[in-house]
Amino acid sequence: MGIEYGGSGVSPGFAPRLQNASDEERLLEGGVVVTRLEAVVNWARKYSFFQYPFVTACCGMEFMSVAGPKYDLDRFGAALPRFSPRQADLLMVVGTISHKQAPILVKVYNQMTEPKWVFAFGACAVSGGFYDNYSTVQGIDTLVPVDVYVPGCPPRPEMVIDGLIKLQQKVAKEKFSDWPRGAAPVTPACKL
Ligand code: SF4
Numbered sequence: 484m485g486i487e488y489g490g491s492g493v494s495p496g497f498a499p500r501l502q503n504a505s506d507e508e509r510l511l512e513g514g515v516v517v518t519r520l521e522a523v524v525n526w527a528r529k530y531s532f533f534q535y536p537f538v539t540a541c542c543g544m545e546f547m548s549v550a551g552p553k554y555d556l557d558r559f560g561a562a563l564p565r566f567s568p569r570q571a572d573l574l575m576v577v578g579t580i581s582h583k584q585a586p587i588l589v590k591v592y593n594q595m596t597e598p599k600w601v602f603a604f605g606a607c608a609v610s611g612g613f614y615d616n617y618s619t620v621q622g623i624d625t626l627v628p629v630d631v632y633v634p635g636c637p638p639r640p641e642m643v644i645d646g647l648i649k650l651q652q653k654v655a656k657e658k659f660s661d662w663p664r665g666a667a668p669v670t671p672a673c674k675l
Pocket residue numbers: 540541542543577578579605606607608612635636637638
């Protein structure tokens with residue numbers, strides 16, 4: 484019994500080539516894809532970020548802009564914010580973090596399931612910005628591990644999208660052995 488391929492989507496000349504192919508080639512031409520499990524999992528992860536927006540200050544306006552229809556984060560698979568840390572894997576830290584807020588940020592990070600990534604959105608999250616004072620955390624990387632830093636006061640939506648693409652590139656190169664990272668390396672002294 485011959486192999487018949489018809490219908491749309493089959494390129495001309497495909498069926499004759501398939502008739503003459505070896506069993507192995509026939510399997511491959513029939514839609515079997517050979518790849519690494521790690522590559523497939525990373526591919527799925529990088530196009531399905533669920534953000535937890537930790538929004539504290541004026542950068543939040545820019546975050547709303549980038550999340551809106553004009554810039555359309557759906558194109559990157561990162562449109563759906565989740566307001567439960569256990570259902571999110573991308574912590575977007577948007578705005579100034581005070582020492583009083585630090586324990587809450589660490590708690591939210593620790594409650595997120597792994598794998599999880601952290602995005603420092605704006606100069607204040609990256610380094611404290613121009614708030615070089617006693618009450619402001621001088622960069623969220625003193626509290627939690629940060630994967631992407633996007634400076635700017637506030638950053639333009641294009642910069643945020645560029646940071647997101649860089650995060651996708653980073654996720655694509657990760658190994659299973661990179662996880663779990665464990666709890667945040669600090670425990671802020673202040674009690675909730
Ligand atoms: S970086 Fe600028 S816009 Fe963003 S929270 Fe700080 S002061 Fe506000």
